Amino acid sequence: MANNKIKRIAISTGGGDAPGLNAVIRSVVVSALNRGWECVGIRDGYNGLFLPHLYPNGGLIDLTRDKVSGITHLGGTILGTTNKGNPLKYPTKRKDGTMYEKDRSDELMRAFKKNKIDALVAIGGDGSLTIANEFAKKRLRVVGVPKTIDNDLDKTVITFGFDTAVSFATTCIDRLHSTAEAHQRVMVVEVMGRYAGWIALNSGVSGTADVILIPEIPYDIQKVAQKINDREKRGSKFSIVVVAEGAKPKGGAVSVVSKELGRAERLGGAGETVTKEIQAATGKETRCVVLGHLLRGGSPTTFDRLISLRFGAAAVRALDEGKSGIMVALDPPTVRYVPLEQATHRMKSVPLDCDTILSARDLGISFGD
Numbered sequence: 001m002a003n004n005k006i007k008r009i010a011i012s013t014g015g016g017d018a019p020g021l022n023a024v025i026r027s028v029v030v031s032a033l034n035r036g037w038e039c040v041g042i043r044d045g046y047n048g049l050f051l052p053h054l055y056p057n058g059g060l061i062d063l064t065r066d067k068v069s070g071i072t073h074l075g076g077t078i079l080g081t082t083n084k085g086n087p088l089k090y091p092t093k094r095k096d097g098t099m100y101e102k103d104r105s106d107e108l109m110r111a112f113k114k115n116k117i118d119a120l121v122a123i124g125g126d127g128s129l130t131i132a133n134e135f136a137k138k139r140l141r142v143v144g145v146p147k148t149i150d151n152d153l154d155k156t157v158i159t160f161g162f163d164t165a166v167s168f169a170t171t172c173i174d175r176l177h178s179t180a181e182a183h184q185r186v187m188v189v190e191v192m193g194r195y196a197g198w199i200a201l202n203s204g205v206s207g208t209a210d211v212i213l214i215p216e217i218p219y220d221i222q223k224v225a226q227k228i229n230d231r232e233k234r235g236s237k238f239s240i241v242v243v244a245e246g247a248k249p250k251g252g253a254v255s256v257v258s259k260e261l262g263r264a265e266r267l268g269g270a271g272e273t274v275t276k277e278i279q280a281a282t283g284k285e286t287r288c289v290v291l292g293h294l295l296r297g298g299s300p301t302t303f304d305r306l307i308s309l310r311f312g313a314a315a316v317r318a319l320d321e322g323k324s325g326i327m328v329a330l331d332p333p334t335v336r337y338v339p340l341e342q343a344t345h346r347m348k349s350v351p352l353d354c355d356t357i358l359s360a361r362d363l364g365i366s367f368g369d
């Protein structure tokens with residue numbers, strides 16, 4: 001049923017950027033304008049609404065057809081994004097100088113009202129969609145769009161950005177094969193993915209890695225060394241080891257770089273640790289390459305462009321049908337709606353019995369277990 005009450009919608013992009021964000025923005029804007037709705041973009045997550053004093057020209061951008069023309073293939077986001085200053089856990093100073101996390105969502109709700117925003121399309125990962133779900137509970141009309149290169153959002157088969165990240169990681173692994181073989185080295189490649197091993201698993205299998213270490217399977221470095229030594233005995237004097245940034249040894253912890261109030265902890269160092277341990281255990285020259293933010297850049301693949309455009313249009317259809325508190329989700333061959341509550345209540349890890357893991361084991365790839 002068409003909903004005539006919507007006149008003006010807002011779009012926000014929050015958390016780490018991912019290829020496909022601009023394609024979603026374009027799709028939402030064109031689909032909304034075609035219904036006669038106005039569209040504004042909130043700058044830098046919710047900061048444009050929440051902290052308008054930071055923006056001399058205003059924290060909202062009028063999204064006209066011109067503004068979204070020619071952006072489908074571009075990486076990044078024309079709205080900007082942030083993974084700092086979560087409004088539900090805003091870092092705030094007490095009188096005594098100590099810091100605490102304050103819920104400032106009511107201030108944002110007032111800002112939505114003041115700016116005559118009838119509905120929100122929130123494009124983000126678990127953090128941004130958890131915030132969006134709070135707005136929905138406070139009766140703002142909200143539809144979420146699942147973004148993250150990590151692919152760790154539940155209730156959707158895939159998030160946009162993941163395919164581009166995996167494709168690029170695979171290309172890098174391909175390139176490392178020739179230099180590893182030429183120098184008879186072990187090359188360790190660390191990839192992002194936070195606490196989920198999707199990027200490492202899919203790029204590692206596609207790039208025919210010899211060892212893949214993911215957070216879901218804590219590793220034993222002796223098992224990793226054994227795999228490399230077995231290859232050596234067979235005459236393969238080089239090895240490729242893909243390490244997820246969240247990989248951890250059996251009985252050990254994830255390698256954390258920093259933890260600040262109001263934002264998720266930063267991971268890093270897993271690849272370097274594994275590199276040193278492999279060199280010590282095998283005596284083989286071992287080098288580390290950290291792909292890091294390179295995985296977030298560049299033009300989205302055709303797959304990511306298409307699902308981004310489909311997600312954006314589906315989000316507007318959902319609002320037009322009177323839906324709220326939902327996320328658009330890929331459930332091939334269709335895009336369906338799932339409650340935001342369900343999409344954000346737990347992380348989607350790699351299932352240990354999934355066929356990609358079974359196939360990797362059949363192909364002789366070691367998970368260090």
Ligand code: F6P
Pocket residue numbers: 016083125148149150192193194245266267296
């Ligand atoms: O969630 C996306 C992601 O790229 C993770 O894979 C990574 O751990 C994190 O963001 C990095 O965030 P930042 O941009 O703050 O370094």
